[in-house]
Amino acid sequence: MRLVTWNINSLRLRLPLLARLTSDLRPDVVCLQETKVPDPLFPADDLRALGFEHLHYSGMKGYNGVAILSRHPLEPLSDLPVWYEKADCRHVAARVLAPSGSVELHDFYVPAGGDEPDPEANPKFAHKLAFVEETARWFANRPNQRTILVGDLNIAPLEHDVWNHKQLLKIVSHTPPETERLQTWIQSGFVDAMRQFVPPEEKLYTWWSYRNRDWKASNRGRRLDHVWVTPDLLPELSGMTIVAEARDWPSPSDHVPVVLDLAE
Template structure:
């Protein structure tokens, strides 16, 4: 059966509930993974999301910062929260989706890393590299097994030259520096993860999922980066259908600076 899995850094789920509703009703993803929910578990808007058909919800939140959630039309089981973050932030949640073999969905919010790409002077950047190192170790530690698994989320790295508006201008900007791209590559290689978006959208083509709030006209400037990703374990590669980047969502009322990305699997 086909299943659609979407990922979106929503930048406060309660503040942006109107556009969550708009997206859910328009795209109707079977599974919707949110990052930066920015809400304590006890204040999460369960009823609003169940009204949209997501009767199965697993969350990991904290007040005002971070936070991840998996919303599903199918049952969720085998839930795991957060073995990757040394700071104890709510940056990861995983669950098995569906009955039988199903698929395991890992939802990540990788640390942004601050402004200075030097771990010796920037603790936030050091934290980011440590987090990526734990992701690389995931398969051998059995936290991130590449078997009937999907990794989604705001991974906060734009790895390809075509994933940023200017490779030259951003080489020293956090999210596209060589040290981050190399760490990102090690995570991918450790599990043999398949970049679902680039399976369907050629690597030579510019592709962005994030546009800064600082731009007075984000669409005209189009200075974006691809920070949001969908990866598949190798055994799901042949099951990939369409992928979609919902760029129009950046222009909605009170938008997130990220847009949703979605992949269809035939499982």
């Protein structure tokens, strides 16, 4: 099974890019974040035309929004928490009934947290920290088997997940309060699948700011997008790719797709 996760930064605006990705990579499942489309306007017909017959999504006008697109049947998970008591379309989950074996799949879009890393002065940062704390507790108190968690988690946890560790320690997405909470979440039953293929001492990015005029030259990236798996899936991991060239596509997202391959 080939799985892609991508913060597409407006699904309807970037449908042509999704079509290109689908044609180039032939993924079985695509998880999207920041779809920015309310459910009644979700472009289901366009996505089915790309081969994704099975869709599970939650969206709202203008921001947030998550979606799972699949060639395999989906069984949506019900009774998911309302994180931080906000129904703001940041999480969908489903069981993917793949021929190689079903997996439980969670697609997250974690709050960005604003600019000031002070929960007392910045409610957005307080929201982000509470969101990650809640998710960590929830996963720690449930059985997690054959489970994959993906998404834009808006935190770069490791030293080499950012272009300059010391400079970014006080910048939202790499501050200790965020990275410590993310480590607690992953320790609730997961393994960092991307770092199974690229060692922690090597640089690894999935996001380059729109503010960088030449993102390649500056290469001031961060790894904000993640793929985690439960340990029972480790023997099935067969490959991981960051589609960095997508950052140069016409009208690109500032995030690039991450591909995970699982062997039968």
